[in-house]
Amino acid sequence: MLENVSQLVEMQLPALGPNDRLLLVHPPSDEGVSLLARRYPGQVSVFSWDAGIHARSDALGDGKLLTGIQGDELQPVVGGEGVSHVVLYMTKAKERLELTLALLAETLSIARYVALVGEKRSGVESAARRLHKEKGWAVRKDASARHSQWWQVVPSRDTGRFNLDRFSSVYSVGLMGEGVESCTKLHVSTLPGVFSHGALDAGTEFLLAALQDVVTQRVPQTLTVFRRSGPAAKVLDFGCGSGVISLWLAHHFPQLRIDALDIDALALLATRRNCSANSINAAQIQTRLSDGLSALTGRYALIVTNPPFHQGQKQDLNVTRQFLRECQQHLTPTGELVLVANRFLPYAECLEGSFRRWSILSENGRFRVYHAQM
Numbered sequence: 001m002l003e004n005v006s007q008l009v010e011m012q013l014p015a016l017g018p019n020d021r022l023l024l025v026h027p028p029s030d031e032g033v034s035l036l037a038r039r040y041p042g043q044v045s046v047f048s049w050d051a052g053i054h055a056r057s058d059a060l061g062d063g064k065l066l067t068g069i070q071g072d073e074l075q076p077v078v079g080g081e082g083v084s085h086v087v088l089y090m091t092k093a094k095e096r097l098e099l100t101l102a103l104l105a106e107t108l109s110i111a112r113y114v115a116l117v118g119e120k121r122s123g124v125e126s127a128a129r130r131l132h133k134e135k136g137w138a139v140r141k142d143a144s145a146r147h148s149q150w151w152q153v154v155p156s157r158d159t160g161r162f163n164l165d166r167f168s169s170v171y172s173v174g175l176m177g178e179g180v181e182s183c184t185k186l187h188v189s190t191l192p193g194v195f196s197h198g199a200l201d202a203g204t205e206f207l208l209a210a211l212q213d214v215v216t217q218r219v220p221q222t223l224t225v226f227r228r229s230g231p232a233a234k235v236l237d238f239g240c241g242s243g244v245i246s247l248w249l250a251h252h253f254p255q256l257r258i259d260a261l262d263i264d265a266l267a268l269l270a271t272r273r274n275c276s277a278n279s280i281n282a283a284q285i286q287t288r289l290s291d292g293l294s295a296l297t298g299r300y301a302l303i304v305t306n307p308p309f310h311q312g313q314k315q316d317l318n319v320t321r322q323f324l325r326e327c328q329q330h331l332t333p334t335g336e337l338v339l340v341a342n343r344f345l346p347y348a349e350c351l352e353g354s355f356r357r358w359s360i361l362s363e364n365g366r367f368r369v370y371h372a373q374m
């Protein structure tokens with residue numbers, strides 16, 4: 001199945017000559033990339049942070065998969081990779097466009113043909129007009145079909161040095177010691193399009209408060225891994241975003257070995273950077289790029305999550321429903337799940353179907369923290 005925007009690219013992309021090279025930037029993870037890679041073997045590369053695209057990277061054959069990510073750094077793509085044509089897709093997180101353009105500035109200035117594409121509701125038109133107004137790019141709408149638009153653009157030369165700090169923003173999370181009001185703080189840096197950019201999410205805050213109550217025994221409930229000594233217990237933070245839950249756990253329980261999983265490579269980069277910024281041993285938190293639980297093989301004593309319930313602007317519970325169905329295959333026989341969600345979301349029914357026992361660890365007018373056991 002091709003998404004609308006991929007159908008427009010199929011129709012509108014100029015034919016490539018034998019020496020041309022095409023770079024697709026943040027394409028959707030449908031069949032579109034494979035189709036073009038088959039049509040132009042060895043001539044198509046992709047720039048993407050999406051686990052869905054990474055899982056299909058075999059389809060690129062000799063083409064390259066670029067991310068700009070090197071270890072804990074985000075580096076501009078230098079040398080332009082010999083690219084002649086670039087298709088920039090509007091991403092669900094609109095604020096990523098500027099960061100992407102900064103990373104690809106050199107490639108864009110070398111390319112002969114650059115297009116900006118997106119569904120109308122993605123804000124492609126206002127993005128094109130902004131590029132014209134703010135950066136002086138020449139822009140022209142060449143096609144409109146399948147609820148999507150194709151803008152041919154001529155980027156102006158960007159001479160600025162890439163500086164990641166310009167795109168990141170930091171928030172703090174107070175950490176309570178036993179009997180102490182507030183002692184240290186975690187500093188969490190976020191990047192554009194990574195969940196809760198610039199501020200701690202209210203649901204995550206409620207989850208951490210509930211975990212804090214368990215740690216300080218203000219509630220009778222216990223989580224087995226928090227009490228366990230001996231060999232390191234494995235914990236999964238599903239949909240880790242900037243890694244705030246993993247950091248909180250690592251800070252309180254140095255004996256835990258945490259896998260921080262997200263579909264978004266930029267979220268994982270933020271998580272790794274936040275580990276070092278908060279002096280957390282890199283061996284304690286491993287990042288895992290995965291769409292749902294598909295890339296995991298191991299089992300965990302605890303899975304903690306503030307799971308996604310949106311795809312773009314739309315509410316969509318499918319990812320979390322599937323996660324709850326598959327959770328059991330990734331928990332140890334005594335494994336536990338802690339999940340925070342808005343009260344109105346129907347997760348109780350899903351837990352009922354998948355777990356032997358579940359209860360509500362904590363709730364207020366907006367959120368519920370569920371606790372489930374195998």
Ligand SMILES: C[S@@+](CC[C@H](N)C(=O)[O-])C[C@H]1O[C@@H](n2cnc3c(N)ncnc32)[C@H](O)[C@@H]1O
Pocket residue numbers: 194195196201204238239240241242243244245261262263264267290291292293306307308309319
């Ligand atoms: C509600 S946010 C929580 C982020 C972070 N744990 C926090 O509390 O700030 C949900 C996260 O799930 C990730 N996500 C969305 N769909 C996913 C999928 N199919 N597989 C894995 N992670 C996904 C998103 O990228 C996002 O970072």
